[in-house]
Every structure is written in C-alpha cells, then in structure tokens.
Amino acid sequence: MKNNSLSSCLLISILATLLVASAGNFYQDFVITWGDGRGKILNNGELLTLSLDKSSGSGFQSINQYLFGKFDMQLKLVPGNSAGTVTTYYLKSEGSSWDEIDFEFLGNLSGDPYILHTNVFSQGKGNREQQFYLWFDPTADFHTYTCIWNPQQIILYVDGTPIREFKNLESDGVAYPNNQLMRLYSSLWNADDWATRGGLVKTDWSQAPFTASFRNFGSSTSSANSSSNSWFTQELDSTSQERLKWVQKNYMIYNYCTDTKRFPQGLPTECTVA
Ligand SMILES: *[C@@H]1O[C@H](CO)[C@@H](O)[C@H](O)[C@H]1NC(C)=O
Numbered sequence: 622m623k624n625n626s627l628s629s630c631l632l633i634s635i636l637a638t639l640l641v642a643s644a645g646n647f648y649q650d651f652v653i654t655w656g657d658g659r660g661k662i663l664n665n666g667e668l669l670t671l672s673l674d675k676s677s678g679s680g681f682q683s684i685n686q687y688l689f690g691k692f693d694m695q696l697k698l699v700p701g702n703s704a705g706t707v708t709t710y711y712l713k714s715e716g717s718s719w720d721e722i723d724f725e726f727l728g729n730l731s732g733d734p735y736i737l738h739t740n741v742f743s744q745g746k747g748n749r750e751q752q753f754y755l756w757f758d759p760t761a762d763f764h765t766y767t768c769i770w771n772p773q774q775i776i777l778y779v780d781g782t783p784i785r786e787f788k789n790l791e792s793d794g795v796a797y798p799n800n801q802l803m804r805l806y807s808s809l810w811n812a813d814d815w816a817t818r819g820g821l822v823k824t825d826w827s828q829a830p831f832t833a834s835f836r837n838f839g840s841s842t843s844s845a846n847s848s849s850n851s852w853f854t855q856e857l858d859s860t861s862q863e864r865l866k867w868v869q870k871n872y873m874i875y876n877y878c879t880d881t882k883r884f885p886q887g888l889p890t891e892c893t894v895a
C-alpha cells in the first residue's frame with residue numbers, strides 16, 4: 622500500500638511536469654558544441670548542417686535534458702561517396718554508468734548502402750548492437766528517425782516503421798534507463814578505421830567537405846495533456862509488431878542477440894526472455 626501510493630505519486634509528479642509537444646527551432650533547442658564553424662544553423666533555425674573535412678568534424682547537443690520522451694529528427698545524410706564518415710543521433714546521460722540510445726549512420730561508396738547501426742546502453746553496459754540496411758536512399762531526401770523512450774520500453778522508428786524495441790526487463794535483472802537524464806547529441810565525424818566494410822574503405826578527402834542536414838526536430842516530453850502523451854505508454858500493437866518483423870527479416874544485417882560466437886557463455890538475458 623505504502624509503495625503503491627509512493628509510485629503513483631512519482632508518476633503524477635512526472636505527468637504533472639507540463640511541457641507540451643514542441644516543434645523545434647534549432648536556436649531554441651540546441652547548441653553547436655564543436656567543429657569550429659563546421660556546424661551551422663540556417664533558415665531562421667529551421668535547418669542545421671554539420672560538415673566534416675580533413676581537419677575536423679562537427680556536432681551539436683540539446684540544451685535540455687530529458688527523462689523519457691518522444692524525439693523525432695529528420696536527417697538527410699552525406700550524399701555521394703560518404704565512405705568512412707559516420708553521422709550520429711543519440712541520447713546519452715553523463716558519468717561512468719551512463720545510459721545511451723544510439724542511431725549511427727555508417728557511410729559508403731556511391732551507390733553502396735549505408736548501414737544504420739543502433740545500440741542501447743544501460744548503466745554503462747552496451748554491446749547490444751543491431752544493424753540495418755534502409756529501404757530507401759537516405760541521402761536523396763530527409764527521413765524521420767524517432768526514439769520513443771518511456772518507462773516500459775524504448776522503440777526506434779524509421780519513417781514511422783519500428784525497427785527495434787528494447788523492453789524494460791528490470792524484473793529479470795537487466796538494467797533499464799529510467800533514472801538518469803539524457804541529452805540529445807548529434808555529430809558528423811571520420812571513423813574510417815571501422816565504419817565502411819569494417820574499415821577496408823577509407824574516407825576520400827578529395828570529396829570533402831562532407832555535409833549532413835537536420836530539420837524538424839520534435840520532442841514530446843512529460844505532459845499533463847493525455848491526448849499528447851500517448852508516447853508515455855506506447856507499445857507495439859499487432860500491426861507494428863508485423864512491421865518490426867518485416868524490417869528484421871528483410872533489412873537487419875546484424876543482431877547481437879543471435880551472435881552466439883560472441884557470447885559463448887550464453888546470450889544476454891534480454892535476448893532469451895520472451
Ligand atoms: C557498403 O557496401 C558494401 C558492399 O555492398 C556492403 O557490404 C556494406 O555493408 C556497406 N555498408 C557499410 C557501412 O560498409
């Protein structure tokens with residue numbers, strides 16, 4: 622009884638934090654943190670571009686920190702020969718037992734597919750990589766990459782299609798990100814020691830500067846308005862489960878949960894709990 626009233630009290634105080642869904646303006650929501658002028662906010666705050674050349678990449682981060690939320694960003698990735706480059710969009714907390722939710726886009730030679738690399742860290746423990754090809758050319762246009770993070774699960778979406786789910790399995794002993802504030806970060810940098818074909822293809826600096834673009838950031842965080850905080854209890858319905866299976870069957874190219882060689886002592890708990 623006592624515990625119950627304590628946790629509903631906590632829930633109410635989270636819901637009572639009145640921060641309504643907002644369509645972002647990059648000047649309001651973010652700061653460019655590195656890159657010495659290579660990151661730019663344009664069009665009155667509607668567009669942000671990051672660039673990379675031989676001397677540096679660039680990056681930005683959110684001004685706010687969040688505990689749970691729905692985060693949308695539209696990205697248009699480095700076109701042409703982007704081999705060796707990595708564009709990131711992720712949530713991360715601070716400290717040595719940090720939480721982190723990653724989208725990383727690994728570039729490729731012209732015409733060869735990007736890899737969308739994802740990971741989830743809880744209390745400093747990651748090693749939960751899943752990688753995907755995309756069903757479109759992510760450099761031809763903007764596409765929406767969404768993270769829903771609520772107390773029950775994390776769901777990653779591409780253009781509204783779920784590609785990955787990470788459930789809260791604390792009751793099975795798996796740490797879950799639910800008590801550290803996270804910030805949003807994004808960067809464009811050179812990772813040609815591993816990014817493209819495992820590091821075999823290097824960045825072609827004659828193509829520099831490389832540029833990735835961002836627009837339409839939207840965040841919904843804890844809100845008192847029940848019609849706009851559906852993300853707080855969102856889970857995958859049967860249609861979404863089917864979509865997720867479709868992506869995993871046709872576009873997933875690596876899943877740590879099936880990598881038995883990597884985990885000779887047994888797969889991580891979240892992979893074996895139904
Ligand atoms: C790049 O293209 C090659 C050849 O199609 C493919 O094997 C690889 O997965 C692609 N992506 C990356 C990031 O290496």
Ligand SMILES: *[C@@H]1O[C@H](CO)[C@@H](O)[C@H](O)[C@H]1NC(C)=O
Nearest residue numbers: 641642845846847848849850
């Ligand atoms: C709640 O959110 C919905 C959708 O965002 C909006 O149409 C409605 O006016 C809001 N209601 C209140 C009471 O703020």
